[in-house]
């Protein structure tokens with residue numbers, strides 16, 4: 450990497466093995482279903498998540514929106530965490546393009562909605578109310594330090610969903626981080642949801658793309674929605690080839706990113722002027738804050754880090770930062786960040 454970039458795991462470059470596979474990839478027209486590499490990736494993704502079929506999409510946002518528009522329609526309601534990515538950071542897509550009304554609920558420090566509150570949010574069968582159709586979940590939970598939510602939560606939400614004939618879509622942008630952190634098969638999580646999309650282009654390092662998985666019938670309908678959204682790609686095998694490497698060889702190593710995140714969090718906790726709860730860091734996302742006595746703003750700290758050491762961090766508000774570990778930032782980079790930050794705040 451040309452810089453030390455802790456802003457996100459979306460910044461990851463494809464690995465040399467990915468670039469080689471991309472150059473060699475067999476391709477066809479995927480809108481005709483004729484790209485062998487895309488077909489291979491979709492089958493592999495479905496097998497990994499324990500679903501019947503997969504659909505390669507351009508981004509995590511497109512995977513979620515495609516799923517939401519396949520599950521629900523105009524005037525329907527979707528129950529969602531108030532700090533979930535699908536609610537907060539996807540440009541209001543479900544409302545803008547689907548006429549779907551989100552019903553945002555508070556989440557606890559791990560990103561869980563209260564299960565009883567979810568059940569109470571389901572509309573009664575009364576023409577005054579939107580028809581509740583969908584529950585949107587997320588794992589790992591980005592806004593809460595990428596917390597890896599346990600299968601028991603999904604099971605509890607599933608029970609509510611079944612009682613009220615609701616579908617569940619999982620935004621699994623970092624699904625494999627959640628499974629690796631808990632040392633469980635990913636299917637322990639995905640068996641409780643109707644559809645799941647996960648990103649190839651975050652910690653798994655592929656340059657582009659996500660895969661949406663579900664039943665064959667669901668994916669057939671989703672394929673039409675993806676076309677509506679302009680996401681029918683053609684010789685997308687060059688991208689899918691990197692995704693196949695991501696799924697075959699980049700999952701287990703996510704535990705290194707989690708270890709590095711924990712080392713970073715513990716190091717930050719030792720720097721005077723930084724407030725952080727390192728025990729909350731279970732995957733690769735770290736939020737931390739400036740103590741009240743620090744005279745600088747988060748933006749000023751971010752700019753100084755760039756100038757001094759070409760280290761990039763996100764300022765999430767005037768006192769708060771986000772750092773994300775990934776394949777291209779290891780222990781030397783973590784140590785350099787800790788040393789430089791300690792110097793700046795001294």
Ligand code: TLP
Pocket residue numbers: 456457458459507508509510511534535538587591620622623648
């Ligand atoms: N998240 C990005 C930003 O949008 C915040 C990041 O840097 O973390 N679900 C979750 C949980 C995500 O974190 C993201 C991306 C997405 C979906 C959307 O993925 P893309 O960026 O591929 O559309």
